[in-house]
Amino acid sequence: MNRRIGKVRILSKVAENPTKCAIIYFSQTGNTKKVAEAICRGIRSASGQCDLLRIQDADIRNLTAYDLIGLGSPVFVFKPPINVSIFMSRMSALRGKPCFIFATHGGHPGNFMPAAAKILGRQGLVVIGTFDCDGDVTRPFYPYPFWTGGHPDEIDLEMVANFGKEMIERSQRISLGEQVPLPQFEWLKDSLYYRSVKVWDANKIRSKEFIVAMTLDRMKCTYPECHLCVDHCPMQAINLSVTPVVFRKGCISCLFCEKICPTGAIEINGDFIEKRWKIAAEGFKERGYPEFFQRAKTELIGNRSTLFRKLNEVDLNDPAKIYNRVRFQRPRFIIS
Ligand SMILES: Cc1cc2nc3c(=O)[nH]c(=O)nc-3n(C[C@H](O)[C@H](O)[C@H](O)COP(=O)(O)O)c2cc1C
């Protein structure tokens, strides 16, 4: 009976004081942006107010006016990207505020959530919820179609909007002094994360081989008419207005500059791509990828994965066929 009375009291108080929420997100190919927008819709429909900010536009000092903070990001190499980690590690002015974390990824989020929660916890924020969602992967040396192709889809976005509503409700309950169970984070040891690493290890890739060699061909570059790579590098690692030019200073190998360059002036080392093609195709056939797909299907994405719809299109005997579509297209990705 008490619970019921408590609930009625909470809801009427909430209606008088809508929670102010800010969602800050990093997104390169748009997956995390879609999720951020859907969460925002969910929060607004639950009578909260919600502002949506790109990470590059967010000033942490202005976030103190908000009651609830949302942080969204793609997963990069099983963790938050470095620019996002740096942003989170500067949030101590928001100490004591509730926050939620969301991420998009290509099926192996790895230790993204525990790592993000650890950084935010150190800044004194209280993580009240997390959501991770499949997202298409457009890396040039990944198999294509990828098993999370087509995500986030409508069903994902509906779930995500409900997550937004849940976050607003949970933060309101907390602000009213109610004891609400908080998420616990477990660092993954025996998981798909390690499984995928084992597949790469089995193919004798050493960690230094994850570093991608890239070149900038000034003859093909049309700067200053084009300045896409300069504007969109998350680390401000490119400066083409100085001599000699700065290229990849503090680079995190996200490869976005290569993906968006309209002329092909930025190129990934061809040997690197060839090697990755071969290894991935072998992995597909022999080294556990069928099992990996199965696990991805049953444990992660269910039967909504476009990979399973498109698998017949993929010729595992010809790696080039898997990758050609993304490899020779220029630009590989058009920023909307
Ligand atoms: C540099 C880089 C590293 C990535 N590492 C992972 C990873 O470890 N696990 C994973 O599942 N997806 C990984 N991905 C895929 C992205 O997380 C996924 O495509 C994400 O949805 C992209 O988000 P965005 O469209 O908002 O930029 C990686 C992508 C990039 C560019």
Ligand code: SF4
């Ligand atoms: S790969 Fe390109 S866009 Fe990404 S951090 Fe490096 S220089 Fe910047």
Ligand code: SF4
């Ligand atoms: S995106 Fe390509 S063409 Fe444009 S400035 Fe960068 S290197 Fe030059």
